Amino acid sequence: MKNTRVLSLKNLSKRFGTVVANNSVNIDLYRGEVLSLLGENGAGKTTLMNMLFGHYVPDNGSIDVLGDDGIMEPLTLGHPQASLDAGIGMVHQHFTLAENLTVLDNILLGSEKIWAWRHDHLKARNKISKIMDKTGLSAPLDEKVGKLTVGERQRVEILKALYQDVKILVLDEPTAVLTPQEADTLFENIKAMTKDGLSVIFISHKLREVLTFSNRIAVLRHGEKVGEIATSDANEKVIARMMVGEDTIENPRDKIELGNPILELHEISLIGDSARTSLNSSNLTIHQHEIVGIAGVSGNGQSVLAKLISGLLEPDSGTLNINGENIKYFSPNEMQSLGVGRIPEDRHHDGVIGEMSVAENLIIERLNDKDINAQGFLQNKEINENAKQLIEKYDIRGPGVDAKASLLSGGNIQKLILARVFECKPIVILANQPTRGLDLGAANEVARRLLEARARGAGILLISEDLDEIIALSDRIIVIHDGSLTEAHNAGREAIGLMMAGESA
C-alpha cells in the first residue's frame, strides 16, 4: 500500500522576472505518508504549492496525479478547479474562513452549488459526522466561526478540505497558532487519517515537529530540491545543515549579572475589548542584561501588553516605570525618546511603510534627529548615507536604498526594522514575535542581535508563540493566559504548555 505513488511533480520550474523561484523540482508523494517540505523563506515552497494548486502556471515541467482508475494522469496546469477535482486540498497558514458564517456553512462553502432550490444539509451533516468519527476531529457545526478558538478554526479548515474528498492534503505551517497540546492532538488526528490512505504534505519551520511527525523530508534551497531523507535517518542538525547549507549557530548565552530594574509594571490593569484582550493587575520587572520571555497562545493579552509598552495604549490603573522614571504620558514618541525600541508583531502592517523607500523607512523613527531634520527639511544626503551603511551592516538584501520597502522579502523587512531599532541603542526592547515566519538564517540574526543588546545592558521583553524560541533565548519565562502573568520558574516544556492552556502545572 505504502508504495503507491499518488502525486509526482516533474521538473517543475518557475521564474519571476530574473528570480528563479523553482528550478526543476522533482517530488513524489506516496499513499498514506506524511512528507515534510522544509526550506528557508524564499526557498520556493509557496511557489511550488501554488503551482500544485493551479494558482501559477509552471514555466516547465508537469504534475501527475493518481486518478480514480489507478493510473497516473497529468494534471491540467493553471486551473485551481482541476486541482480540487483531482483531490488536492490545502489548509492555509492564514485561515480562509468566513467568520460570520457557521462552521457547517464554512465547510460547505465552495463544494455546494450556489443556485440550488434547497440545500440538503442533513446529508452533509451525516457526511461530516462520519468524517469526524473517523478522524477524531470535532467542531461545533452550528457555532459561528468567529466565536471559535484558533485551534478549532484550524480543525474546521481541515474538515472543509476532507469534506471535498481530498486524497492529498497540504498543511501550510499548521501549528503556528496552536499550543503544544493542540499541536500534538492535530498530529495524532492526521496520523489517523493517513492510515486511511490520505497523503499529507506538511510545511513547517519547526524542526522538532517535522522530526516527530513526518515519514520523509524534502528540503528546498534557493528554489531547488537539495535533498530528501527518511525521517528515521534525520536529526535536527542534519536537516538544519541541509536547509541553510551550514551549521546553525548555537546561541551562546553566557551568564551575565543582572543590572538595575529597567522596565517595571506595577499592578497594571487595562481593559480591552474582551477578557482575553485585557491585562489584570499585572506585575512584571525586567532588569538590565535580561531577556524575559512571554509565552502564551495568541490572543491572551500579549497584544495589549505590547501596545502598552509601545505607548499605543494607556493603562486604566497601575504604574509603569522605565529606568526608574514613572511614565505619565503614553505615546509611541515618548516611549521612543525614553529609549524603548520596538519590533512590532505585524511587520508588514505596523513595521514598515511599503510604498516608501528603504532609506525613508530606516529614518522614520528619527525624524526629530538633528542630522535628519534640519529646520524641518529632510537631509537626503544624510538619509541615503545612513541607509547605505545600515544595508551593509545589517545585510538588508533588496533592489537598493531607493526601492520601495514592499519589494523586500519578509526576512529583509525584519532586518530593516532591526537596523532601525538597534541603531538607536535602546535600553528596553520590545520584541513581539520577532522571528515569526522567518527562515533560520534570518531568525538566527534576530537572536544574535537580541543577545548582543542583552550583553550591552538592555532589558528585553520577548513575546513569542514559539516556545522553542522562548526557551532558547530567555533568562526568565512568564506565561500569559487570559490577561494574567504567571512566573514559570524553571518549569519544563510540558508544564509551560499546560500553563499556556490555562491549567495549573
Added chain:
Amino acid sequence: MIRIEPREMPSKLWTIGIPIISAFIAILFAAIPLALAGANIFEAYAQMAKGIFGSTFAFTEMLTRATPLIFTGLAATIAFRAKLWNIGAEGQLYLGAMAAVAVGTGLIDAPSFILIPIILFTGALAGAVGMAAPTYLKTRFGADEVVTTLLLNFIIIIFLQMMLEGPLKDPMGMGWPQSEPIVDNGVLPQLIPRMRIHTGLIIALISAGVVHLFLSKSIWGFKIRAVGENASAALHAGINVKRTFMGAAIVSGAIAGLAGVSEVAGLRGYLTTDLSPGFGYTGIVVAMLAGLSPIGVVISAIFIASIFVGADTMSRAIGVSSYLADLVVALSLICVLVGGFIARYKFIRTNKENI
C-alpha cells in the same frame, strides 16, 4: 485566454506616459458624441484647437481658467496624499473669497504690497479653518470627512447667500446679491495689458512648486506621506497621526482658500454666488488625473482648462452643446484610471494547450 498579473515595478515612463496617452484617447472618443450631434468632426477639432491656441487672447483665457484649477487640484493632492478625503474645496474656495472681500473692500487702506499679502493671508486662513473644522471632528469623534466636507460646501454657499443679502451686500449694486468690489490696491495685477490673465497664475505656479518641495523634502511632507500610505506603521513609529491630519488639512484648506482669493481679487473684482462653476470638485479630477503629483496638477489643470475653453469656442462656432467639455473631462478621467490599471498590471496571453 489572458491572465492578469501585477507588475513588480511599474516603470517611470509608463506612469508619466499613460495619463498623456489616455488624455489623447479621451479626446478621440469625443468624436463619437460629436458625430452623433451631426457636427463635422474635423471642423469641431479645428475649432477646439483654435479656441485654445488660436490667439493670445484664447491662450491667456485658457490659463486664466486653469488658475483656480491648479489651486483646487493642489488642495486635493495634499489632502489625498494623507488619505484625508477633502471633498470640500468648493466651500473652502468660497470661504477664502468671502475673507478676501471682507478685508479687501475698504476695511483696510494700505498700499498694494501690504494689502495684497493681507488679502491672500486672510483668504488662506479662512480656507484653512474651513478644512480644520471637519478634520477636528474626524480626529476627535471619528466623523467621516467625506460626508462633513461635502455637506459643508452647501452650508457655506447658503451662508454666502445670507452674507451677500446682508453685511457684505454692495449698497451700489442695485439690489443684486453681490459684494462691494475689491479696492484698486487689493486687486491682483494683470500679467498682460487688456487680457484677463492675472498674477493669480503666478501664485498658483509658486504654490505648486512649494507643495512639491513640501511633500518631497520636508519633515511634514514625509509625515503626510507616511500617514497616507500606512497610518498604522506611522503611528507605531511615533508620528502623531492626528496632528499630521490636521497639518495636511490646514495646508489643503489654505490653498483652496487661495483659489477663492485669486478668482475674486484677480478676475471678478466682486463676489457673487456663481464665482466658481464647481472648481472645487473639478480640482479632485485634476488631482486624480495628475496621480496626486503637485507638478502633474499644473499640467492636468491646463489640460482640463483647455478642454473647457476649447469646447466653449467649438460650441459657439458650430453650434453643438458645450456640455461636450464635461463629457471629455469625464472620459479622460476614466481613460486615465483604466490606463493606470494597465500600467500596474501586465497582461499575459496563455497558451491554449495549457488550459
